[in-house]
Amino acid sequence: MTRFKIPTISTDLTKRMEGHTFRVIKGTFLLLSILLIVWIGKLIVFDSNTISVNAYNPRLAKLEEGYIRGSILDADGNVLAYTQMNEAGEKTRVYPYGKVFAHVTGYSGKTKTGLELAMNTELLSASSWLDTLRSAVRDTPVQGCDVVTTLQAGLQEKAYALLGDYSGAVVVSEPSTGKILALVSTPAFDPNTVFSQWEEVSQDESSPLFPRATQGKYAPGSTFKIITSLALYRTDSAWQDYRYTCEGETVLGNTTLPCFDHTVHGEESIGDAFANSCNTFYANLGLHIGAKSLRSCADSLLFNSNIEFVLPIARSSFPLSEDDTVEMVGETSIGQGKTMVSPFHMNLITNAIANEGMVYEPYMVDRVVTKEGQQISKNLPKLYGALLEPQEAAYLEELMAGVIERGTATSLQNSYCEVYGKTGTAQVGEGEEAHSWFTGYTKTNGSVDIAITVVVEHGAESKRAVPLTKEILDYYYSR
Numbered sequence: 091m092t093r094f095k096i097p098t099i100s101t102d103l104t105k106r107m108e109g110h111t112f113r114v115i116k117g118t119f120l121l122l123s124i125l126l127i128v129w130i131g132k133l134i135v136f137d138s139n140t141i142s143v144n145a146y147n148p149r150l151a152k153l154e155e156g157y158i159r160g161s162i163l164d165a166d167g168n169v170l171a172y173t174q175m176n177e178a179g180e181k182t183r184v185y186p187y188g189k190v191f192a193h194v195t196g197y198s199g200k201t202k203t204g205l206e207l208a209m210n211t212e213l214l215s216a217s218s219w220l221d222t223l224r225s226a227v228r229d230t231p232v233q234g235c236d237v238v239t240t241l242q243a244g245l246q247e248k249a250y251a252l253l254g255d256y257s258g259a260v261v262v263s264e265p266s267t268g269k270i271l272a273l274v275s276t277p278a279f280d281p282n283t284v285f286s287q288w289e290e291v292s293q294d295e296s297s298p299l300f301p302r303a304t305q306g307k308y309a310p311g312s313t314f315k316i317i318t319s320l321a322l323y324r325t326d327s328a329w330q331d332y333r334y335t336c337e338g339e340t341v342l343g344n345t346t347l348p349c350f351d352h353t354v355h356g357e358e359s360i361g362d363a364f365a366n367s368c369n370t371f372y373a374n375l376g377l378h379i380g381a382k383s384l385r386s387c388a389d390s391l392l393f394n395s396n397i398e399f400v401l402p403i404a405r406s407s408f409p410l411s412e413d414d415t416v417e418m419v420g421e422t423s424i425g426q427g428k429t430m431v432s433p434f435h436m437n438l439i440t441n442a443i444a445n446e447g448m449v450y451e452p453y454m455v456d457r458v459v460t461k462e463g464q465q466i467s468k469n470l471p472k473l474y475g476a477l478l479e480p481q482e483a484a485y486l487e488e489l490m491a492g493v494i495e496r497g498t499a500t501s502l503q504n505s506y507c508e509v510y511g512k513t514g515t516a517q518v519g520e521g522e523e524a525h526s527w528f529t530g531y532t533k534t535n536g537s538v539d540i541a542i543t544v545v546v547e548h549g550a551e552s553k554r555a556v557p558l559t560k561e562i563l564d565y566y567y568s569r
């Protein structure tokens with residue numbers, strides 16, 4: 091009988107042992123769960139930056155599956171990009187303005203560009219821990235935060251439409267804060283269809299994927315006379331007495347440099363020559379100043395430097411040195427030669443003149459908010475520093491006023507604001523129509539409103555940048 095008792099005892103023991111094992115398993119499972127939650131939490135909270143910033147990371151695609159990407163908005167709440175989800179849970183990124191904001195928003199898919207790339211972390215950030223947990227429990231995607239920009243959709247649309255079939259760029263900013271109000275590059279691509287039409291878009295010879303406003307590097311043409319004029323002010327205390335007599339052309343070493351249409355401008359002061367955009371005056375002024383002073387002046391205005399911005403800005407180059415020839419110094423002084431500048435950088439220089447020499451860091455992201463409108467972060471105007479002394483800015487402002495009063499951009503005179511600026515024609519090569527530039531700013535009742543920079547590729551014959559600026563100003567002040 092005892093033989094039969096043993097199993098009984100054994101069963102009892104087994105039961106007890108099973109109970110013990112169950113508790114051990116249960117305990118282990120709980121511990122693993124906690125570790126898993128902590129690990130996921132760490133991943134979301136601490137590692138999301140490193141994961142998200144590298145948009146080519148395959149882990150990102152996996153992580154993104156669990157999110158509804160936040161929207162990108164303009165300053166007035168107009169939606170520039172949002173994610174649409176159908177009943178099957180399939181997500182589509184939609185860009186309601188099509189090509190207009192293409193180089194600003196960029197695109198988001200297998201690869202990312204623009205704000206989609208730069209603000210990826212924020213667009214894929216839950217508003218709170220609770221939100222993440224709730225989504226995990228319900229097995230629903232986490233809602234990412236929205237990015238509100240400083241851009242004005244109407245202004246952007248206007249600038250885009252005005253560029254039309256021309257390749258080029260428009261940058262509009264607020265010098266008193268550093269806010270970017272419009273940032274347009276043409277031609278553009280449609281971010282809604284960029285992946286399905288990749289072959290065609292990426293091989294298009296007009297380079298629609300290239301963001302000209304920020305990455306384009308152009309010869310500055312006569313807009314560079316701003317820098318040459320500043321160099322005169324800095325190197326020659328008798329700048330007011332500097333005179334040169336323009337005879338329509340000047341000989342520099344082995345080349346002859348003409349004024350526009352061989353116009354004979356006669357004897358000019360710096361004010362006259364700037365208003366007339368006289369090439370012979372400025373070429374000879376460059377030789378008077380010398381390569382070294384021109385170089386230090388350009389460097390002080392952030393040539394050969396990196397400019398910090400939410401999107402990458404091409405580094406402007408000013409390679410002139412004392413070893414260069416007379417021809418090169420003369421050509422550089424009128425914005426030809428080897429100098430290259432981005433429209434964005436030229437706008438920043440214009441900001442400095444408008445703002446008595448002080449420059450605010452340019453910014454385009456105003457704030458990050460949850461879908462419920464709760465503010466997560468906010469960018470405030472941040473002073474970068476002084477690029478110019480106040481009296482230098484005042485001197486350049488007077489020169490720029492002359493351009494509109496009696497110079498190459500009298501068509502910008504209007505009844506609603508004061509305009510200061512400089513036109514430019516940048517030669518691009520034999521047989522090709524030159525590029526057209528304008529950079530300047532406006533004031534009403536003595537306070538600065540906006541700075542605007544326009545480049546129209548191969549638009550020099552009609553000086554296209556000037557009427558385009560006029561239309562943008564008409565729009566801006568009639569709203």
Ligand SMILES: [Zn+2]
Nearest residue numbers: 336349355368
């Ligand atoms: Zn001249």
